[in-house]
Amino acid sequence: MKYILHIKNIITIIKKKRYEMNIGLIGTGIMGSPIVRHLAEGGHTLTVYNRTKEKAEKLSDVAYVASTIEELTQKSDIIFMIVGYPKDVETVALEIFKTAKLNTIIVDMTTSSPSLAAYLYDMAKEKGLHMMDAPVTGGEVGAIAGTLSIMVGGDETNFDIISPLLETFGKTIQYMGKAGNGQRxxxxxxxxxxxxxxxxxxxxxxxxxxxxxxxxxxxxxxxxxxxxxxxxxxxxxxxxxxxxxxxxxxxxxxxxxxxxxxxxxxxxxxxxxxxxxxxxxxxxxxxxxxxxxxxxxxxxxxxx
The missing domain is CATH 1.10.1040.10 (N-(1-d-carboxylethyl)-l-norvaline Dehydrogenase; domain 2)
Structure with missing residues (x-):
């Protein structure tokens, strides 16, 4: 019951645009950087992290640049990640799991393995966290224009929470069902x-x-x-x-x-x-x- 009330409060906050959500994003490359700027334009408080810190610092005008993933997790209620390969997804997700606050929603936008998405979903649940796979398509052009297509797998309740955020940089957004279906x-x-x-x-x-x-x-x-x-x-x-x-x-x-x-x-x-x-x-x-x-x-x- 407490979790349901927690979810309803989050949805209300986002939809009313009270901008009380603290958003983290890991991976400030070709796709991640414009996504950060769209989220910032939506009025959200942002913390970013990139393995090569210099790439994240170019976003310092719209986001706080964290020095570690742990620092980012402590400042974030919802964490987006868009990294390179499945091995990077697993490494970053496991690092997030160590220090993320209870009920944090982690949204992986990397194109990755469906089986890995399901595995991380189960592991997150065991730790009181919520994992979603939400890969994007549309390339750099779509990321800059804010017209990405986004396909989401995971719990539908969490999809309802993150949808207003996805709408800041996506045009076509679909909930595809269970964990891994976004990747599929x-x-x-x-x-x-x-x-x-x-x-x-x-x-x-x-x-x-x-x-x-x-x-x-x-x-x-x-x-x-x-x-x-x-x-x-x-x-x-x-x-x-x-x-x-x-x-x-x-x-x-x-x-x-x-x-x-x-x-x-x-x-x-x-x-x-x-x-x-x-x-x-x-x-x-x-x-x-x-x-x-x-x-x-x-x-x-x-x-x-």
Whole structure:
């Protein structure tokens, strides 16, 4: 009963915008930094932490920069985290569990393993904490614009609590059910991206190999059924030979490996795109954006 009243009070506070919630965020990279700024614009009191403190200090105008995870946990009622890989998720979550206040809600926005999400959910519950998996999609552009899509797994009661916060940086937000379902939905999303990205790459590679005007071809594609988010953003980057990351190749490779490992079915197209990304990583392109998949062809890296 006390917990139910605690939840109702939190929801009331957020919805009335009394801004009495103390929010923590761990991981101030490409995605985390703009999310922090959106939360700050919503009027919330923020504490941030990043393993490389200098990356967090650029947010000191809108958030307190903690020196340790323990310091952040003591200042936060709800903690968001968006880090790199499943091993980072586990390390950071276990560190949070050591010192987090009772009934703290921890929201992992990293794309990670569904089984790890379920494991951390159970462990958090044993400690009187609440773990949610809420990976995001939309890339750096969506994070900056505040239009991310967010898929959430965990207890629905806690989803109701965090929803007003998610709305500060997300446009499409769905509760997907039990712990791990947020991650499962995100991996399905990444499978769709893999196909769309590969199609964009081969379309432009084909057009270029026949000496077609790529700018004109791009306009045709965008005006018809070939139009997609991948074509609109990454297709244009490919034409302009712009490979700076909005989403790292190394992180997309991680996502596709997670999808393949967690699938009960063979994912033929996903496996092929994963193999192409592995070749790019082997050739030192891991820190480029996913649009650099076209280098698999342009640099003659294709395994024929």
């Amino acid at each position: 939905t995100k991996l399905a999303n990444q499978i769709a991206i893999a196909g769309a990205l590969a199609g964009t790459v081969e379309s432009l590679y084909y057009a270029n190999s026949l000496n077609l005007d790529l700018t004109k071809a791009f306009e045709i594609f965008m005006g018809g059924s070939a139009s997609s988010t991948q074509m609109k953003t990454n297709g244009l980057h490919m034409i302009n030979k712009y490979y700076e990351p909005g989403f790292y190749i190394k992180h997309f490779l991680k996502d596709l490996n997670l999808a393949i490992e967690s699938s009960v079915k063979h994912l033929e197209v996903t496996v092929k795109v994963r193999d192409m990304l592995e070749v790019l990583v082997d050739n030192h392109h891991e820190n480029k954006g996913t649009q650099a998949l076209i280098l698999y062809y342009l640099d003659n890296l294709a395994i024929l």
